[in-house]
Amino acid sequence: MQSIVVYCGSNPGTNPIYKEVAIELGEKLATRNIRLIYGGGGFGLMGTVADTVLNNGGEVTGVIPNFLADLEVAHKTLTELHFVETMHERKYKMVQLAKGVIALPGGYGTLDELFEILAWRQLKIYDGPVAIINTNGYYDLMLQQLDRMVADGFLKAENRSLLLVAESVEQVLDQIEAFWAIL
Template sequence: MATQSIVVYCGSSPGTNPIYKEIAVELGEKMAARNIRLIYGGGGFGLMGNVADAVLQNDGEVTGVIPNFLADLEVAHNTLTELHFVETMHERKYKMVQLAKGVIALPGGYGTLDELFEILAWRQLKLFDGPICIINVDGYYDLMLLQLDRMVTDGFLKEENRALLSVASSVEEALKLTESYWDNIT
């Protein structure tokens, strides 16, 4: 049985750079090796499917949470350890975070950014108390990070709230940052 759990936000498509899939697979493999349960959106395609498959192929545990209306559209992954069906996207995001002790984001689109910024807002408001980290593979999040810095400079984001987002350049670094956070709160 897994000792910890991490929500992974990422694309339901693979993207155009093969390194994205490599990172998703590596994250899944290393989560399984560390006995960390994957909590994710429940889809079977793209980076979502890659990370889930890698956890499962390495005898790890995976919990998916998918809205009923997306189950067919995203084709729900049917071989997960556990799969929850919910009615809305909001319920999906809330359920995933309820089940997890941390968040890691890989590259993705609007959905990934929506989830990432919502959990950062929840952390800022103390509605979630866990580490939040992005894996900035191949500079994917460089421009977003510049925007966050601009928000601080222009007085819309406090430095301490900007610091709620950890940035890793590798899977290993992201997992170490997450585990270090856990170690410091227990």
């Protein structure tokens, strides 16, 4: 694995465990020489992951739309920062640069990115692994909803299985490595 996209909140959340996991992920990415690809922001969990990778000698590529950069939310000290026009271009560019996707907790933006990449995976537009770290049961209700979608005939079971679920940073990185090892 050379690079991983991380989707996560532009806020830190209210439980300190979310920041702790973001720091651990940043440390592990740097230790394993995996470049972080992310949305380019300097705040919240996004900024925490990026800062941690950088502080541990790793490389970070941000992809940010011009309108967000104009609002001065762009991280200032990344290894590389790409500017794009739209959110769609941002999402496309990010996954083109990476060998997998990991989602940490976040809000609408995180869920938008997660579900779009799962739809792309289902349609075979994107072929890399897509995973979540279910810190503190954050994604439990979403996972129940996905199971309901299968039970009610709106989602095929094989497409439900496209989402890898991990409880820890080590587990998610191992799952992504295993994904590529069997291809």
